[in-house]
Amino acid sequence: MARQIKKTEKAAEHPLEELLDIEEGTTIMEYVEPAMPAEVVTVDGVYDEKDTEIEEQLQEIYEVAMTQFEVQSGVCEEVEGKYAARNAEVAVQFLTAALNAVQTKSTVKANKDKLVVKAITSEPNAKGNIVLDRNELMKMLESK
Amino acid sequence: MARFKQGWYVPKHPEKYVGKLDKIRYMSSWELKTHKFLDNNPNILKWSSEEIQIPYLKPTDNRVHRYFPDYWVLFRNKQGQQMQEIWEVKPFSQTRKPRSRKTKTRLYEDAQYIVNMAKWQAAQQFCNKYNLKFRILTEKDLYR
Numbered sequence: 001m002a003r004q005i006k007k008t009e010k011a012a013e014h015p016l017e018e019l020l021d022i023e024e025g026t027t028i029m030e031y032v033e034p035a036m037p038a039e040v041v042t043v044d045g046v047y048d049e050k051d052t053e054i055e056e057q058l059q060e061i062y063e064v065a066m067t068q069f070e071v072q073s074g075v076c077e078e079v080e081g082k083y084a085a086r087n088a089e090v091a092v093q094f095l096t097a098a099l100n101a102v103q104t105k106s107t108v109k110a111n112k113d114k115l116v117v118k119a120i121t122s123e124p125n126a127k128g129n130i131v132l133d134r135n136e137l138m139k140m141l142e143s144k
Numbered sequence: 145m146a147r148f149k150q151g152w153y154v155p156k157h158p159e160k161y162v163g164k165l166d167k168i169r170y171m172s173s174w175e176l177k178t179h180k181f182l183d184n185n186p187n188i189l190k191w192s193s194e195e196i197q198i199p200y201l202k203p204t205d206n207r208v209h210r211y212f213p214d215y216w217v218l219f220r221n222k223q224g225q226q227m228q229e230i231w232e233v234k235p236f237s238q239t240r241k242p243r244s245r246k247t248k249t250r251l252y253e254d255a256q257y258i259v260n261m262a263k264w265q266a267a268q269q270f271c272n273k274y275n276l277k278f279r280i281l282t283e284k285d286l287y288r
Contacts, residue, residue: 014181015288016281020229021221022187029184079173080149 006033032070047112054108058101065098148172153193155183162216163195174233174286175214182217189226190218196230200266203258211263213278229277230267234260236282 007030014027047055072091076084125131132140153168153176155161160183161168170176175193182191194212202209215231238260242253264280271278 014185015286016178016181017185017187018288019281019285020187020219020227021223022185022219023222026187027181027185029180078149078176083173084149 007031008033032067032074051108051112055105058105058108062098062101062105065094065101069094069098149176151176153179153183155179157183160188160190162190162192168193172233174281174283177286178215178231178233178281182215185219187221188217188219192216198263198266198270200263203262204255211266213267227277228275229279230271231279231281232264232267233281233286236284239280239282 009028009030011025012027012029013025014029017024017027069091072087072094076087076091079087148171150171151169152166153170155165155168158165168179170179170193179193182188193215196216197210197212199208200211201207213230214233215229217229217231218226219229220226238256242250242257244250244253264278267278270276
């Protein structure tokens with residue numbers, strides 16, 4: 001699911017307010033709202049508490065990195081070229097952190113998928129065949 | 145690529161701007177920051193950018209030129225008084241006597257300084273005449 005970037009406005013302090021002797025904290029500034037971590041999808045029987053915790057942490061890293069990427073990209077558009085280049089470098093670093101989080105999640109998912117497939121194969125497929133490895137077959141026969 | 149961040153500014157509150165809305169430009173990131181402050185602070189009642197012209201005698205050629213100060217601002221202070229000011233945004237280094245040791249640079253900086261002083265003197269006289277305040281904003285005022 002594509003991440004939604006939310007930009008909101010809030011009253012904030014500005015150095016010129018004090019200089020002009022006007023009410024402080026009244027300048028309306030636009031800022032990137034930190035995204036709420038998306039709900040972690042868990043698969044019963046495959047995910048335990050630790051898995052969920054890891055999944056949540058990776059999701060949080062991804063959200064924070066993407067938010068900071070947006071902030072840095074916004075700064076790039078407002079500063080002189082020589083500073084924008086450095087800000088762009090920082091933005092790329094945040095993007096890399098987000099990508100690493102997604103990659104890790106993807107690896108975890110691939111490993112979990114293998115377990116899920118293994119669990120599913122114990123049930124008859126569409127053709128009515130049961131695909132099992134030797135150990136599972138032995139266990140089934142034992143239980144009978 | 146331009147050395148400084150430049151572009152056209154589209155105000156969020158066009159009703160506050162006095163002048164041609166399609167001709168609001170910024171010549172540096174400092175000016176962009178100031179534009180945003182003036183546009184987004186509710187205590188700034190009216191503002192304009194490079195709309196006022198003040199005649200001044202340029203010392204380098206001894207002829208009358210026009211000086212366009214960066215801003216004219218009408219704002220309400222904490223006491224509820226309405227104040228009018230004229231602002232010029234300049235690097236702090238350009239508000240002090242040049243200290244460069246290189247002859248060529250020094251000559252250029254000296255000329256620039258003398259011209260700036262003539263402009264600001266004319267602006268001060270203009271402000272005295274119309275009961276305004278003249279202020280030079282530097283990076284020390286904009287970034288605290």
